[in-house]
Amino acid sequence: MATEGQPPKPIVFTTHARKRMRERGAREEDVREAIRVGQREPAQRGLVLYRLNLEFNREWDGRYYAVQQIAPVVSEEQNRIVVITVYTFYFQEGGRQ
Structure with missing residues (x-):
């Protein structure tokens, strides 16, 4: 998240995060959007979780869903955001909102 008047921090993805994104059907652009505009919540070990509901309206794993919620867990470092x-x-x- 950028503070006012400063450019946003770069977002980097761990290998684990990319693997989970593939397994769970999350697109990188949606994860980035969740971090930019999603609801921010504290997570374990000083990490932060963001939630964002997106219109989905298609099948995933053999069932139809209207909404996909993306919830990245990140480490907010001084110069970057690391998606864990x-x-x-x-x-x-x-x-759920």
Whole structure:
């Protein structure tokens, strides 16, 4: 997240995060958007989790879902944001805000 008047920090992905994104159906651009505009929550060990609900309206793993929630867990370092892992949740209607 950028502070006012400063450019945003670069976002880098761990190998583990990229693997989880592939397994869980998360796109890199959606993870980046979740970090930019998603709801920020504290996570374990001083990490931060962001949540963002996105319109999905397609099948995932053989079932139709209206909403995909992207939830990256990040380490907010001084000069960059490191994506540690990415969770995804799928909802048939609405979704948790």
